[in-house]
Amino acid sequence: MNTDKRKVVLIGTGMVGMSFAYSLVNQGGICNELVLIDVNKERANGEAMDLNHGLAFGKSNMRIYAGEYSDCKDADIVVIAAGVAQKEGETRLDLLQRNTEVFRSIVTPVVKSGFDGIFLVATNPVDIMTRVTYELSRFGASRVIGTGTSLDTARLRYLLGEYFTVDPKNIHAYVIGEHGDSEFVPLSQVMLATKPVVSILNDERNSYCIKDMEQIEEQVRTAAYKIIEAKRATYYGVGMALTRIVRAILGDENSVLTVSCKLCGEYGERNVFIGVPTIIGRNGVKEIVELDLTEDEMDKFRASVKVLNENFDGLAL
Numbered sequence: 001m002n003t004d005k006r007k008v009v010l011i012g013t014g015m016v017g018m019s020f021a022y023s024l025v026n027q028g029g030i031c032n033e034l035v036l037i038d039v040n041k042e043r044a045n046g047e048a049m050d051l052n053h054g055l056a057f058g059k060s061n062m063r064i065y066a067g068e069y070s071d072c073k074d075a076d077i078v079v080i081a082a083g084v085a086q087k088e089g090e091t092r093l094d095l096l097q098r099n100t101e102v103f104r105s106i107v108t109p110v111v112k113s114g115f116d117g118i119f120l121v122a123t124n125p126v127d128i129m130t131r132v133t134y135e136l137s138r139f140g141a142s143r144v145i146g147t148g149t150s151l152d153t154a155r156l157r158y159l160l161g162e163y164f165t166v167d168p169k170n171i172h173a174y175v176i177g178e179h180g181d182s183e184f185v186p187l188s189q190v191m192l193a194t195k196p197v198v199s200i201l202n203d204e205r206n207s208y209c210i211k212d213m214e215q216i217e218e219q220v221r222t223a224a225y226k227i228i229e230a231k232r233a234t235y236y237g238v239g240m241a242l243t244r245i246v247r248a249i250l251g252d253e254n255s256v257l258t259v260s261c262k263l264c265g266e267y268g269e270r271n272v273f274i275g276v277p278t279i280i281g282r283n284g285v286k287e288i289v290e291l292d293l294t295e296d297e298m299d300k301f302r303a304s305v306k307v308l309n310e311n312f313d314g315l316a317l
């Protein structure tokens, strides 16, 4: 991987992809070259023009252009936010199969270009599409990452911060599992500063209670549905989550983020890609931080793994 130039290729310049690109440009200093690729070349061209025209107002000095798969050759990160929408009457598995074909048309030419960096996937269902990317690319597992439950975790920390009236930065909590209905919050791992939240909830001198925690967890789980109901799609949040992960990689931060990555024996599981707290640095996954889950939390985790494995096993790769 080159160190002087930080080059990102974005494949899929729809709402999610461009929210990511826009936040990358606005946050500045993360990369100095951004290539946009989409099956709709005209769109990618228009988006590159639009972003370039805003550069003078931002703090980044970036080279932004619509490119080709050959441009992935010397990229550090390829972000995939391309996907097709569910058709009327189409099952989730049919959609998954169509998105797998979309990914085949993307991952194959990226690998053929000589790309030797890190794949970062946002397309839903993100855990499955990340595993599909891993299988199609045959890259090492540490170099294939999905956004996982990073956005869900940000939502959780925001809501817990509001609830306890504490800066979310001082709340340590994760949403883990599938980025979807079977995700959950291991309450035993939630800390306010270094104090376990469970002990705060059990303290009768305050009005905080477990019931409220369950409501917050439900709010996190259903947030995407609510946003989609109100404005048809969600994109800013995940765009910023992608930016955060890219910053952790290119800055070699070794930050802990709940990305989707391959389990290799952690939590007693193998092969599945799932959202877990993971140390992310210049080479992608440095280490999965294995939490000490309670038996009940382990049951929930295993149930989430089961959902993901069943979905993946139904795919023709």
Ligand SMILES: NC(=O)c1ccc[n+]([C@@H]2O[C@H](COP(=O)([O-])OP(=O)(O)OC[C@H]3O[C@@H](n4cnc5c(N)ncnc54)[C@H](O)[C@@H]3O)[C@@H](O)[C@H]2O)c1
Binding pocket: 011, 012, 013, 014, 015, 016, 017, 037, 038, 039, 040, 043, 081, 082, 083, 084, 085, 102, 103, 105, 106, 121, 122, 123, 124, 125, 126, 147, 148, 151, 179, 233, 234, 235, 238
């Ligand atoms: N991970 C998350 O937390 C999260 C959150 C929100 C949305 N998403 C997912 O992100 C994906 C993109 O959503 P969106 O709202 O941007 O959709 P969108 O329809 O606005 O954009 C998709 C883009 O992909 C492009 N595309 C389709 N097939 C392609 C191909 N073969 N090669 C290259 N480009 C191709 C389309 O032309 C389009 O520009 C969806 O799968 C969505 O579910 C993920």
